Amino acid sequence: MPRVLLVVCGGIAAYKAVEVLRGLQRAQCDVRVLCTRDALEFVGAATWEGLVHHRVSTSLYEDAHSTIPHIELATWAEAVLVVPATANILAKMACGLVDDLASTALLAVPKTTPVVVAPAMNTHMWLADATQRNVATIASRGVEFVLPVEGHLACNEVGTGKLAPVESIVECTLRALKGRTCQSLSGRHVLVTAGPTHEAIDPVRYLANASSGKMGYAIAREAALRGARVTLVSGPVSLSEPRGVQRVSVVSASQMRDAVMEAFPQCDVAICAAAVADYTPANPADHKLKKASEHMDCIRLVETTDILAALGAAKEEGGRRRVVVGFAAETNDLVVHAQDKLARKGCDLVVANDVSRQDSGFGTDTNRVTLVAPNGVDELPTLSKDEVAERILDRVEELLAKAEGGMR
Numbered sequence: 143m144p145r146v147l148l149v150v151c152g153g154i155a156a157y158k159a160v161e162v163l164r165g166l167q168r169a170q171c172d173v174r175v176l177c178t179r180d181a182l183e184f185v186g187a188a189t190w191e192g193l194v195h196h197r198v199s200t201s202l203y204e205d206a207h208s209t210i211p212h213i214e215l216a217t218w219a220e221a222v223l224v225v226p227a228t229a230n231i232l233a234k235m236a237c238g239l240v241d242d243l244a245s246t247a248l249l250a251v252p253k254t255t256p257v258v259v260a261p262a263m264n265t266h267m268w269l270a271d272a273t274q275r276n277v278a279t280i281a282s283r284g285v286e287f288v289l290p291v292e293g294h295l296a297c298n299e300v301g302t303g304k305l306a307p308v309e310s311i312v313e314c315t316l317r318a319l320k321g322r323t324c325q326s327l328s329g330r331h332v333l334v335t336a337g338p339t340h341e342a343i344d345p346v347r348y349l350a351n352a353s354s355g356k357m358g359y360a361i362a363r364e365a366a367l368r369g370a371r372v373t374l375v376s377g378p379v380s381l382s383e384p385r386g387v388q389r390v391s392v393v394s395a396s397q398m399r400d401a402v403m404e405a406f407p408q409c410d411v412a413i414c415a416a417a418v419a420d421y422t423p424a425n426p427a428d429h430k431l432k433k434a435s436e437h438m439d440c441i442r443l444v445e446t447t448d449i450l451a452a453l454g455a456a457k458e459e460g461g462r463r464r465v466v467v468g469f470a471a472e473t474n475d476l477v478v479h480a481q482d483k484l485a486r487k488g489c490d491l492v493v494a495n496d497v498s499r500q501d502s503g504f505g506t507d508t509n510r511v512t513l514v515a516p517n518g519v520d521e522l523p524t525l526s527k528d529e530v531a532e533r534i535l536d537r538v539e540e541l542l543a544k545a546e547g548g549m550r
């Protein structure tokens with residue numbers, strides 16, 4: 143049974159942590175509960191103990207069964223979930239402050255154990271600079287957030303701060319656990335590209351597109367959860383790199399090409415989800431162009447290197463058969479365009495991405511894709527980008543097995 147440590151903090155949403163616990167138990171998880179003292183003001187120990195048939199842990203000193211409860215709990219868990227995460231626990235996590243069992247156990251969680259945090263609080267507290275900075279700090283360490291949603295809050299205000307839906311929290315924890323238990327890409331090196339590129343016109347202006355990086359980051363996260371070593375070559379985005387992923391930050395298409403070509407020889411798989419500029423200004427100015435005196439009505443463009451096509455051409459170099467996956471962002475004739483890219487760019491799989499829909503493509507949390515391979519087409523329904531990443535990596539695993547069969 144997968145082991146989850148549920149850390150419950152003192153907020154009104156603590157009662158929803160009970161539903162989260164039940165959801166995890168329905169999914170066959172073995173859950174232990176650690177409550178802060180304040181959390182027990184909202185939901186008492188009797189409720190937790192009745193549900194987990196285990197003593198609820200609250201203190202560094204009062205547990206007769208364990209001499210070092212924070213270490214025992216932190217190392218017992220295969221995943222740790224904090225719900226509701228208050229502004230207080232976020233502040234403690236961000237700066238490593240330990241003054242009770244919850245904060246001490248959280249600091250003692252090994253780096254390889256996934257941690258999922260679901261905050262809930264008053265909207266001003268959530269939006270406060272201090273809280274947002276703490277969230278960014280914690281996320282930069284690879285901790286997964288199930289962000290609060292907008293709604294009517296207990297304090298009678300309407301705004302962001304309401305605990306995310308219980309199903310999303312359970313789903314995120316199960317996904318994190320799956321990575322711990324299913325290491326199907328262990329020993330593999332996966333290269334992922336994500337985000338846009340910025341092509342300089344002058345020092346302050348550039349050509350770009352609306353890619354947020356969400357799709358590529360979801361793929362990198364899923365590959366890392368499956369045990370792969372992951373190199374994520376990312377254009378400028380506001381996302382934190384997923385836990386266990388090595389990010390190489392680039393700005394322009396030529397920088398992305400250099401970073402990708404350097405990493406590719408050591409890789410088993412390359413997945414190109416970045417929206418790379420096809421053209422870049424031929425002669426970017428070295429000073430800010432003046433509106434009145436310099437012509438802005440004509441910027442001469444030159445083609446960038448097609449990175450994906452270069453990978454497709456190099457995939458068998460060094461006696462190794464790599465799997466290359468491209469994307470095709472299309473507004474019409476999805477499959478026809480994707481089949482063309484599959485052949486022209488030497489890919490093993492092309493993810494045809496419908497970017498004409500509101501629930502799909504650039505910046506969205508969901509995506510509508512069709513997986514196009516030489517032997518067939520698999521149209522998927524609208525799914526979260528995390529689910530799309532899972533489906534792509536399932537196919538990648540099949541392709542890896544097939545490629546290795548063919549090399550023998």
Ligand code: PMT
Binds near residue numbers: 395414449495506
């Ligand atoms: O980042 P999000 O907001 O989550 O949005 C996700 C996405 C829509 C950006 C993503 O799902 C997607 O479709 N990525 C590919 C976007 C794109 O540039 O498509 P394309 O059809 O123009 O390019 C085809 C393929 O060639 C892509 O794999 C692209 O990475 C690659 N390419 C393109 C140009 C170039 N110079 N080098 C490349 O490698």
